[in-house]
Amino acid sequence: MKKTDLILIFVVLVIFVSLAILFNHKKGGDVATVTHNGTIVDTIDLSKDGNYRYEFEEGYNIVLVDDGKVRVIESNCTNQNCVNQGFVENTNDAIICLPHKFCVTVKSNDVTYDAVTN
Protein backbone atom coordinates (compact mmCIF):
# COMPACT_ATOMS: atom_id res chain seq x y z
CA MET A 1 0.00 0.00 0.00
CA LYS A 2 1.34 3.37 -1.02
CA LYS A 3 0.78 6.69 0.71
CA THR A 4 -1.23 7.85 -2.31
CA ASP A 5 -3.59 4.91 -1.80
CA LEU A 6 -4.29 6.07 1.73
CA ILE A 7 -4.88 9.63 0.58
CA LEU A 8 -7.26 8.42 -2.12
CA ILE A 9 -9.18 6.21 0.30
CA PHE A 10 -9.37 9.02 2.82
CA VAL A 11 -10.65 11.51 0.24
CA VAL A 12 -13.36 9.23 -1.15
CA LEU A 13 -14.39 8.20 2.38
CA VAL A 14 -14.83 11.84 3.37
CA ILE A 15 -16.81 12.58 0.18
CA PHE A 16 -19.17 9.64 0.42
CA VAL A 17 -19.64 9.68 4.20
CA SER A 18 -20.65 13.34 4.03
CA LEU A 19 -22.93 12.65 1.06
CA ALA A 20 -24.46 9.71 2.97
CA ILE A 21 -25.13 11.96 5.96
CA LEU A 22 -26.53 14.65 3.69
CA PHE A 23 -28.91 12.26 1.95
CA ASN A 24 -29.94 10.38 5.07
CA HIS A 25 -33.31 11.74 6.02
CA LYS A 26 -35.13 8.90 7.62
CA LYS A 27 -38.52 10.44 7.78
CA GLY A 28 -41.70 8.95 6.47
CA GLY A 29 -43.17 10.32 3.28
CA ASP A 30 -46.63 11.66 2.60
CA VAL A 31 -47.01 10.86 -1.06
CA ALA A 32 -45.49 8.57 -3.65
CA THR A 33 -44.85 9.84 -7.14
CA VAL A 34 -45.18 7.28 -9.88
CA THR A 35 -43.13 7.89 -12.99
CA HIS A 36 -42.89 6.11 -16.27
CA ASN A 37 -40.04 6.91 -18.62
CA GLY A 38 -39.21 9.92 -16.46
CA THR A 39 -42.64 11.55 -16.62
CA ILE A 40 -44.91 11.64 -13.58
CA VAL A 41 -48.04 9.61 -14.24
CA ASP A 42 -49.54 9.63 -10.76
CA THR A 43 -49.16 10.92 -7.21
CA ILE A 44 -50.43 8.56 -4.53
CA ASP A 45 -51.56 9.72 -1.09
CA LEU A 46 -49.83 7.41 1.38
CA SER A 47 -52.30 8.12 4.19
CA LYS A 48 -54.95 6.08 2.37
CA ASP A 49 -54.51 2.35 1.91
CA GLY A 50 -55.21 1.00 -1.54
CA ASN A 51 -54.21 -0.78 -4.72
CA TYR A 52 -53.12 0.98 -7.88
CA ARG A 53 -52.60 -0.63 -11.25
CA TYR A 54 -50.39 0.93 -13.91
CA GLU A 55 -50.34 -0.36 -17.43
CA PHE A 56 -47.71 0.56 -20.01
CA GLU A 57 -46.69 -0.79 -23.36
CA GLU A 58 -43.89 -2.67 -21.54
CA GLY A 59 -46.30 -4.36 -19.08
CA TYR A 60 -48.06 -3.66 -15.81
CA ASN A 61 -47.13 -2.92 -12.19
CA ILE A 62 -49.52 -3.09 -9.26
CA VAL A 63 -48.68 -0.81 -6.35
CA LEU A 64 -50.00 -1.37 -2.83
CA VAL A 65 -50.22 1.28 -0.14
CA ASP A 66 -50.51 -0.02 3.39
CA ASP A 67 -50.08 1.92 6.62
CA GLY A 68 -48.06 4.73 5.01
CA LYS A 69 -45.76 2.29 3.24
CA VAL A 70 -45.70 1.48 -0.42
CA ARG A 71 -44.63 -1.54 -2.45
CA VAL A 72 -45.05 -3.19 -5.82
CA ILE A 73 -47.05 -6.37 -5.21
CA GLU A 74 -47.30 -7.64 -8.73
CA SER A 75 -45.69 -7.09 -12.09
CA ASN A 76 -45.14 -9.02 -15.29
CA CYS A 77 -41.61 -7.69 -15.64
CA THR A 78 -38.77 -10.04 -16.48
CA ASN A 79 -36.70 -9.83 -13.31
CA GLN A 80 -39.29 -9.15 -10.54
CA ASN A 81 -36.79 -6.90 -8.78
CA CYS A 82 -39.51 -4.35 -8.09
CA VAL A 83 -41.70 -6.97 -6.41
CA ASN A 84 -38.84 -8.46 -4.39
CA GLN A 85 -37.86 -5.07 -3.08
CA GLY A 86 -40.79 -4.99 -0.67
CA PHE A 87 -42.06 -1.98 1.24
CA VAL A 88 -40.45 1.46 1.28
CA GLU A 89 -41.63 4.33 3.47
CA ASN A 90 -38.95 7.00 3.89
CA THR A 91 -38.63 10.17 1.88
CA ASN A 92 -36.59 9.65 -1.28
CA ASP A 93 -36.83 5.86 -1.06
CA ALA A 94 -37.59 4.48 -4.47
CA ILE A 95 -38.75 1.30 -6.10
CA ILE A 96 -37.46 0.97 -9.59
CA CYS A 97 -38.60 -1.45 -12.25
CA LEU A 98 -36.01 -1.07 -14.97
CA PRO A 99 -37.64 -3.37 -17.54
CA HIS A 100 -40.80 -1.23 -17.42
CA LYS A 101 -38.99 2.11 -16.92
CA PHE A 102 -41.28 2.42 -13.93
CA CYS A 103 -40.42 4.15 -10.69
CA VAL A 104 -42.19 4.87 -7.42
CA THR A 105 -40.54 7.52 -5.24
CA VAL A 106 -41.63 8.45 -1.73
CA LYS A 107 -41.85 12.20 -1.20
CA SER A 108 -42.75 14.37 1.74
CA ASN A 109 -45.35 17.05 1.38
CA ASP A 110 -43.09 19.93 2.48
CA VAL A 111 -41.01 19.46 -0.62
CA THR A 112 -44.03 19.62 -2.90
CA TYR A 113 -45.28 22.69 -1.06
CA ASP A 114 -41.96 24.40 -1.50
CA ALA A 115 -41.96 23.58 -5.17
CA VAL A 116 -45.43 25.03 -5.54
CA THR A 117 -44.87 28.21 -3.56
CA ASN A 118 -41.57 28.97 -5.18
Add this chain to the structure above:
Amino acid sequence: MKKTAFLGLFTAFAIVLSAIELMIPSIIPIPGFKIGLANLAFLLALYLFGFKEGLCVNLVRIILVALLFTSMYGLMYSVAGAIFSMVIEYILYKSGKFSAIGVSVAGAIFHNLGQCLVAFIVTGTVALVYYLPILCLFGIVTGVVIGIITNTLIPKLKLFLDKEPTAKKNDILDVESIDDEDEEDEV
Protein backbone atom coordinates in the same frame (compact mmCIF):
# COMPACT_ATOMS: atom_id res chain seq x y z
CA MET B 1 0.38 -20.32 -24.74
CA LYS B 2 0.83 -19.72 -21.05
CA LYS B 3 -0.82 -16.34 -21.40
CA THR B 4 -3.84 -17.78 -23.18
CA ALA B 5 -4.19 -20.41 -20.47
CA PHE B 6 -3.96 -17.75 -17.79
CA LEU B 7 -6.51 -15.51 -19.47
CA GLY B 8 -8.90 -18.43 -19.80
CA LEU B 9 -8.40 -19.18 -16.15
CA PHE B 10 -9.02 -15.55 -15.19
CA THR B 11 -12.18 -15.47 -17.26
CA ALA B 12 -13.50 -18.60 -15.59
CA PHE B 13 -12.55 -17.11 -12.22
CA ALA B 14 -14.34 -13.89 -13.11
CA ILE B 15 -17.52 -15.78 -14.00
CA VAL B 16 -17.39 -17.62 -10.68
CA LEU B 17 -16.98 -14.30 -8.86
CA SER B 18 -19.95 -12.87 -10.77
CA ALA B 19 -22.04 -15.90 -9.85
CA ILE B 20 -21.12 -15.48 -6.17
CA GLU B 21 -22.02 -11.83 -6.43
CA LEU B 22 -25.46 -12.70 -7.78
CA MET B 23 -26.10 -14.88 -4.74
CA ILE B 24 -25.31 -12.11 -2.27
CA PRO B 25 -28.53 -10.28 -1.45
CA SER B 26 -28.41 -6.63 -2.39
CA ILE B 27 -27.36 -4.33 0.42
CA ILE B 28 -29.58 -1.55 -0.84
CA PRO B 29 -33.19 -1.74 -1.99
CA ILE B 30 -32.18 -1.60 -5.64
CA PRO B 31 -31.53 -5.18 -6.66
CA GLY B 32 -29.41 -5.65 -9.72
CA PHE B 33 -26.51 -3.57 -8.54
CA LYS B 34 -23.23 -5.43 -8.24
CA ILE B 35 -20.51 -4.77 -5.72
CA GLY B 36 -17.83 -5.57 -8.29
CA LEU B 37 -16.06 -8.71 -7.07
CA ALA B 38 -15.24 -9.74 -10.63
CA ASN B 39 -13.01 -6.71 -10.84
CA LEU B 40 -10.32 -8.86 -9.24
CA ALA B 41 -9.97 -10.90 -12.43
CA PHE B 42 -9.69 -7.75 -14.52
CA LEU B 43 -7.00 -6.34 -12.24
CA LEU B 44 -4.97 -9.56 -12.36
CA ALA B 45 -5.12 -9.57 -16.16
CA LEU B 46 -4.27 -5.86 -16.29
CA TYR B 47 -1.26 -6.15 -14.00
CA LEU B 48 0.08 -9.32 -15.57
CA PHE B 49 -0.56 -8.73 -19.25
CA GLY B 50 -2.08 -5.33 -20.01
CA PHE B 51 -5.25 -3.42 -20.68
CA LYS B 52 -6.29 -5.25 -23.83
CA GLU B 53 -6.13 -8.59 -22.07
CA GLY B 54 -8.05 -7.28 -19.06
CA LEU B 55 -10.68 -5.89 -21.38
CA CYS B 56 -11.07 -9.29 -23.07
CA VAL B 57 -11.45 -11.10 -19.76
CA ASN B 58 -14.06 -8.63 -18.57
CA LEU B 59 -16.09 -8.47 -21.77
CA VAL B 60 -16.19 -12.25 -22.16
CA ARG B 61 -17.28 -12.49 -18.52
CA ILE B 62 -20.04 -9.92 -18.94
CA ILE B 63 -21.46 -11.58 -22.04
CA LEU B 64 -21.30 -15.09 -20.58
CA VAL B 65 -22.81 -14.03 -17.27
CA ALA B 66 -25.64 -12.26 -19.09
CA LEU B 67 -26.30 -15.37 -21.15
CA LEU B 68 -26.01 -17.76 -18.21
CA PHE B 69 -27.65 -16.03 -15.29
CA THR B 70 -29.19 -12.65 -16.03
CA SER B 71 -31.20 -10.84 -18.63
CA MET B 72 -30.10 -8.44 -21.32
CA TYR B 73 -31.09 -5.51 -19.18
CA GLY B 74 -28.60 -6.68 -16.59
CA LEU B 75 -26.03 -6.53 -19.35
CA MET B 76 -26.46 -2.77 -19.69
CA TYR B 77 -25.66 -2.28 -16.03
CA SER B 78 -22.60 -4.48 -16.14
CA VAL B 79 -21.23 -2.96 -19.33
CA ALA B 80 -21.60 0.59 -18.02
CA GLY B 81 -20.09 -0.30 -14.65
CA ALA B 82 -17.26 -2.23 -16.25
CA ILE B 83 -16.34 0.44 -18.81
CA PHE B 84 -16.33 3.18 -16.20
CA SER B 85 -14.22 1.18 -13.76
CA MET B 86 -11.80 -0.20 -16.37
CA VAL B 87 -11.03 3.24 -17.79
CA ILE B 88 -10.29 4.84 -14.41
CA GLU B 89 -8.31 1.81 -13.29
CA TYR B 90 -6.21 1.87 -16.42
CA ILE B 91 -5.51 5.59 -16.01
CA LEU B 92 -4.47 5.21 -12.35
CA TYR B 93 -2.46 2.09 -13.11
CA LYS B 94 -0.61 3.86 -15.92
CA SER B 95 0.09 6.88 -13.73
CA GLY B 96 2.15 4.60 -11.50
CA LYS B 97 1.23 6.66 -8.46
CA PHE B 98 -1.05 4.08 -6.86
CA SER B 99 -0.81 0.46 -5.83
CA ALA B 100 -3.56 -1.98 -6.75
CA ILE B 101 -5.47 -0.84 -3.66
CA GLY B 102 -5.93 2.73 -4.88
CA VAL B 103 -6.62 1.51 -8.41
CA SER B 104 -9.25 -0.93 -7.21
CA VAL B 105 -10.98 1.56 -4.89
CA ALA B 106 -11.27 4.11 -7.70
CA GLY B 107 -12.56 1.35 -9.95
CA ALA B 108 -15.24 0.36 -7.44
CA ILE B 109 -16.49 3.94 -7.20
CA PHE B 110 -16.60 4.44 -10.95
CA HIS B 111 -18.32 1.07 -11.28
CA ASN B 112 -21.18 2.45 -9.18
CA LEU B 113 -21.19 5.77 -11.00
CA GLY B 114 -21.56 3.94 -14.31
CA GLN B 115 -24.40 1.80 -13.02
CA CYS B 116 -26.21 4.79 -11.57
CA LEU B 117 -25.82 6.69 -14.82
CA VAL B 118 -27.44 3.87 -16.78
CA ALA B 119 -30.27 3.54 -14.28
CA PHE B 120 -30.78 7.29 -14.52
CA ILE B 121 -30.87 7.21 -18.32
CA VAL B 122 -33.25 4.24 -18.35
CA THR B 123 -35.68 5.38 -15.67
CA GLY B 124 -35.24 9.14 -15.97
CA THR B 125 -35.38 9.47 -12.17
CA VAL B 126 -32.73 10.93 -9.94
CA ALA B 127 -33.97 8.89 -6.97
CA LEU B 128 -31.08 6.48 -7.40
CA VAL B 129 -28.53 9.17 -6.57
CA TYR B 130 -29.59 8.84 -2.94
CA TYR B 131 -28.16 5.33 -2.89
CA LEU B 132 -24.86 6.32 -4.45
CA PRO B 133 -23.04 7.20 -1.19
CA ILE B 134 -23.89 3.92 0.53
CA LEU B 135 -23.06 1.97 -2.63
CA CYS B 136 -19.72 3.71 -2.88
CA LEU B 137 -18.91 3.16 0.80
CA PHE B 138 -19.42 -0.58 0.33
CA GLY B 139 -17.46 -0.26 -2.90
CA ILE B 140 -14.51 1.22 -1.02
CA VAL B 141 -14.46 -1.75 1.35
CA THR B 142 -14.58 -4.35 -1.45
CA GLY B 143 -12.11 -2.23 -3.41
CA VAL B 144 -9.57 -2.32 -0.59
CA VAL B 145 -9.98 -6.08 -0.15
CA ILE B 146 -9.60 -6.74 -3.88
CA GLY B 147 -6.62 -4.39 -3.99
CA ILE B 148 -4.86 -6.22 -1.17
CA ILE B 149 -5.48 -9.57 -2.86
CA THR B 150 -4.14 -8.22 -6.15
CA ASN B 151 -1.07 -6.75 -4.46
CA THR B 152 -0.20 -10.07 -2.86
CA LEU B 153 -1.01 -12.27 -5.86
CA ILE B 154 0.74 -10.31 -8.61
CA PRO B 155 4.37 -10.88 -7.51
CA LYS B 156 3.69 -14.59 -7.07
CA LEU B 157 1.97 -14.96 -10.42
CA LYS B 158 4.70 -12.94 -12.13
CA LEU B 159 7.35 -15.20 -10.68
CA PHE B 160 5.45 -18.22 -11.91
CA LEU B 161 4.96 -16.74 -15.38
CA ASP B 162 8.63 -15.79 -15.76
CA LYS B 163 9.97 -19.07 -14.49
CA GLU B 164 7.87 -21.67 -16.27
CA PRO B 165 8.49 -21.05 -20.00
CA THR B 166 12.21 -21.83 -19.93
CA ALA B 167 11.61 -25.12 -18.20
CA LYS B 168 8.79 -26.18 -20.44
CA LYS B 169 9.75 -24.79 -23.82
CA ASN B 170 12.06 -27.68 -24.61
CA ASP B 171 9.39 -30.31 -24.09
CA ILE B 172 6.55 -28.94 -26.15
CA LEU B 173 8.24 -26.49 -28.41
CA ASP B 174 6.67 -27.23 -31.79
CA VAL B 175 2.99 -27.49 -30.92
CA GLU B 176 2.69 -24.51 -28.63
CA SER B 177 4.81 -21.98 -30.44
CA ILE B 178 2.30 -21.64 -33.29
CA ASP B 179 -0.57 -20.04 -31.42
CA ASP B 180 1.98 -18.27 -29.27
CA GLU B 181 2.98 -15.91 -32.05
CA ASP B 182 -0.22 -13.97 -32.66
CA GLU B 183 -0.99 -13.43 -28.99
CA GLU B 184 2.28 -12.34 -27.55
CA ASP B 185 3.20 -9.23 -29.55
CA GLU B 186 1.45 -6.36 -27.80
CA VAL B 187 2.21 -6.74 -24.13
